Amino acid sequence: MPTEIEKRDTYYESIIKQGYSRRDFLKFSTYMAAFMGLESTMVGQIAESLEKTPRIPIIWEHYQECTCCSESFIRSNHPIVADIILDKISLDYTLTLMAASGHQAEAAKKAVMDKYKGEYILCVEGSIPLGDDGNYCCIAGKSAKETFLEAAAGAKAIIAWGSCASNGCVQAAKPNPTGATPIHKIVKNKPIIRVPGCPPIGEVMAGVIMHVVAFGRLPQLDRLGRPKAFYGKRVHDTCYRRPYYDAGLFAETFDDQNSKNGYCLYKVGCKGPMTYNSCGTIKWNNGVSYPIQSGHGCIGCSEENFWDNGPFYERTTKIPGFAVESNADTVGKVAAGVIVGGIALHAVGATISKRKELSDNIKRAKSNEKNIDL
Amino acid sequence: METRNFKRVFVWELPVRIFHWVNVLCVIVLSLSGFLIANPPALISSAEATNLHSFGIVRFIHFAAAYIFFFNMILRVYWSFVGNKFASWRAFWPFSKKTWSNFKHVLKIDVLLFNEKVHDEKNISIGHNSVAILSYLLLFIVALVSVFTGFALYADTANWWLPKLFAWVTPLFGGDFMVRSIHHIAMWVFILFTLVHVYLVFYHDWLEGRGEVSSMFGGYKFVQEDRLRKAAKAEEAEEKSNKYK
Numbered sequence A: 001m002p003t004e005i006e007k008r009d010t011y012y013e014s015i016i017k018q019g020y021s022r023r024d025f026l027k028f029s030t031y032m033a034a035f036m037g038l039e040s041t042m043v044g045q046i047a048e049s050l051e052k053t054p055r056i057p058i059i060w061e062h063y064q065e066c067t068c069c070s071e072s073f074i075r076s077n078h079p080i081v082a083d084i085i086l087d088k089i090s091l092d093y094t095l096t097l098m099a100a101s102g103h104q105a106e107a108a109k110k111a112v113m114d115k116y117k118g119e120y121i122l123c124v125e126g127s128i129p130l131g132d133d134g135n136y137c138c139i140a141g142k143s144a145k146e147t148f149l150e151a152a153a154g155a156k157a158i159i160a161w162g163s164c165a166s167n168g169c170v171q172a173a174k175p176n177p178t179g180a181t182p183i184h185k186i187v188k189n190k191p192i193i194r195v196p197g198c199p200p201i202g203e204v205m206a207g208v209i210m211h212v213v214a215f216g217r218l219p220q221l222d223r224l225g226r227p228k229a230f231y232g233k234r235v236h237d238t239c240y241r242r243p244y245y246d247a248g249l250f251a252e253t254f255d256d257q258n259s260k261n262g263y264c265l266y267k268v269g270c271k272g273p274m275t276y277n278s279c280g281t282i283k284w285n286n287g288v289s290y291p292i293q294s295g296h297g298c299i300g301c302s303e304e305n306f307w308d309n310g311p312f313y314e315r316t317t318k319i320p321g322f323a324v325e326s327n328a329d330t331v332g333k334v335a336a337g338v339i340v341g342g343i344a345l346h347a348v349g350a351t352i353s354k355r356k357e358l359s360d361n362i363k364r365a366k367s368n369e370k371n372i373d374l
Numbered sequence B: 001m002e003t004r005n006f007k008r009v010f011v012w013e014l015p016v017r018i019f020h021w022v023n024v025l026c027v028i029v030l031s032l033s034g035f036l037i038a039n040p041p042a043l044i045s046s047a048e049a050t051n052l053h054s055f056g057i058v059r060f061i062h063f064a065a066a067y068i069f070f071f072n073m074i075l076r077v078y079w080s081f082v083g084n085k086f087a088s089w090r091a092f093w094p095f096s097k098k099t100w101s102n103f104k105h106v107l108k109i110d111v112l113l114f115n116e117k118v119h120d121e122k123n124i125s126i127g128h129n130s131v132a133i134l135s136y137l138l139l140f141i142v143a144l145v146s147v148f149t150g151f152a153l154y155a156d157t158a159n160w161w162l163p164k165l166f167a168w169v170t171p172l173f174g175g176d177f178m179v180r181s182i183h184h185i186a187m188w189v190f191i192l193f194t195l196v197h198v199y200l201v202f203y204h205d206w207l208e209g210r211g212e213v214s215s216m217f218g219g220y221k222f223v224q225e226d227r228l229r230k231a232a233k234a235e236e237a238e239e240k241s242n243k244y245k
C-alpha cells in the first residue's frame, strides 16, 4: 500500500501540472490559511504540507439533497480552490461532476474504495432516508443507506456537507415522511465533521477539506462536531448591525424607515442570535454580502431543525414538541388567565365551605375585642 | 367560647428571609428584562446607535440579576445545611410518611376545601406544608433549568469561566433555538407559580390567622400553645438524649 501512495502526485505537483505557477500555489496556500482561521505563520506549513503530501482520494456521495453544497463549493473564492479540489484533490467519485457514468462510475468508486481502504475521505451531501427500507433514495439499484454504509466502512473520516447531512434539513422537517436522517445518527464509529448550512459557505467547505488534506487530520471541532474555526460564533456575534441591536434600534417591518436606516432585523425574525455560522465574517459570493447585509434576517439555516424552529419573519418562542404554531407567550397568558380564574373560584369556594371556621374565628376575635382592657 | 392561645414562634431566620426577598426581586427583574429581550418595544429615537445602548442595558440588567439570582440560590442551599429545622433540606424531603399524610391532608382540606370532622392541630404545618414543599422543589428545578439554559446562552460571549461551565448544555438540545425556548418557557413557570404561591399565602393567613404573610418579614408565626408545650417537651428530651450520646 504505501508504495502505491508514494506513486501518487503530491498536491503541489498536480497544481503545477495543471498549469498554475508557484506564485499561484502560494497565493492559494495563503487563502487556505486565512479560511482555516490560521495565523499567517502557518502559510509555510500549509505550502510545505501540500508539497509533500500525496493527494488523498475523495468519494463524494449525493443522497437526499439539492446539490446546493456542491454549487456553493465550486463558487468558493479562489478559482484554484475548486480546480484543485474538484479535479486534482481527486474527487474519485461524485456523480454530479464526474465524466464517467453508469456501471463505469460505480466500478471506479469500488476500485477506489478497495485500493485506498482506510485512507479515503468520504464526503456526504444529503440526508439518508431510513423510512420504508430506505427506498426513497436509490442510486445504481442500491438504497442510500446501503451505499453509505459501504462507503463509510473504509473511510478515514467523513465530512457531512450542509444541513442535510448534518441535521436533516428540509426533508427531515415535520412530519419527515421519508425518515430523513443525518449521517452521524447512522454511523458512530468514524470521525465525522459536520459542516451545516443550507448551503455551507464555499470558503468554509474549502477550508475544512483543505485542513483535512493538508494536515491529514481533522480540524478542531466543537461539541456538535462542527469546525470551531467557522462555527465558533453566532452570526449575531459578528453581525455589522449589532450596534443597532445593542442600541435597541430595530426595523419593525421590512419597508419602514428603520429598515432603510439599516437597523437590526431582530424583530422581523432574524435568527442570527441563535445561529452559529461565519456569514458575518466570511460572507457569501466571494465576500460580497450576506443575507443580513442584503436586508433579510438570518433564517438559521445552519441550526438543527431549522425548518421547524418557528416562523422566519417573527420573533416568537415556539413550544418545542408542538406541531401547531403555538406561541409560548399565548399559552402562558392563557394559563395565567385560567389560574387567576381558578384562584377566584377557590376563594369563593373557601368562603362558602369554611364559613363555620371563619365565623368562629370572627366571633372569637370580636369577643376578644370586647374584652380589651383599656 | 374558648379563645385560642397563640405563641409567637421564630420560623424563618434572617438569611431565609433575605433569600426570599432577593429572590423575589431577581425573578421580577429577570422576567421583565426577559420579556423585553424576547420582545423589544419599538424605540422612538433619532439618536445614532453610537450614542444609545438601551438594549445592551436591558441585557446587562438581565445578566446582572441572573448572577445575583444564582448566587442567592447557592447561599440558600448552603443555609439548608446550617439553618434551623424549617430551613433545613430535611424539611424539603418529600419521601417520608409524614410528608405524604400531610400532603393528603392539605390536598383535601386546603385545595379541595373539605371540612375536617375533628380538627387536629398537628395537621397545621409550622413551616412549609407538604404541598408547598413539592411546589418549592418544582420551582427549584425550574430555577436550575433557567440557570443552566441562561448561562448556556451566555457562555459563548462570556469571558469568565463560570458561565462557560454551562457550555455543554447547548449541545444537549441541538442548539440555541431549543435552549432559548426552554429558557423562555421556564420564565412562564415562575410567573404561574408566583400567582398560586401568593394566593395560597393569603389564603392560609386569612383562614388560620397565624401571621403567614408577615412571617416572611419578621420571621414569626403563631402556634397553638398546647401544641408548643408538647413540642417543647419533646425537644427537651431530644436535647437531653443528644447530650448523652
Ligand code: HEM
Binding pocket: A273, A317, B026, B027, B030, B031, B033, B034, B035, B037, B038, B039, B059, B062, B063, B066, B067, B069, B070, B146, B147, B148, B149, B150, B151, B152, B153, B154, B180, B181, B183, B184, B186, B187, B190
Ligand atoms: C428566573 C430566572 C430567569 C428568567 C425568568 C429569565 C427570562 C428570560 C427571558 C424571557 C429571555 C428571553 C428569551 C427569548 O428571547 O425568548 C431571556 C433571555 C436570556 N437570559 Fe434569562 N432568565 C432567567 C435567568 C437567567 C439566568 C440565570 C441567566 C444566566 C446568565 C440568563 C441568561 C439569559 C440570556 C443569555 C438570554 C439571551 C439574551 C440574548 O440572546 O440576547 N437568564 N431570559
Ligand code: SF4
Binding pocket: A235, A236, A237, A239, A240, A241, A242, A243, A245, A263, A264, A265, A266, A270, A271, A272, A273, A292, A297, A298
Ligand atoms: S440583524 Fe440579526 S444577527 Fe444582526 S444584530 Fe440584528 S439580530 Fe443580530
Ligand code: SF4
Binding pocket: A197, A198, A235, A275, A276, A277, A279, A290, A291, A292, A297, A298, A299, A300, A301, A302
Ligand atoms: S445568515 Fe443565517 S440563514 Fe443566512 S446563510 Fe448565514 S446562517 Fe444561513
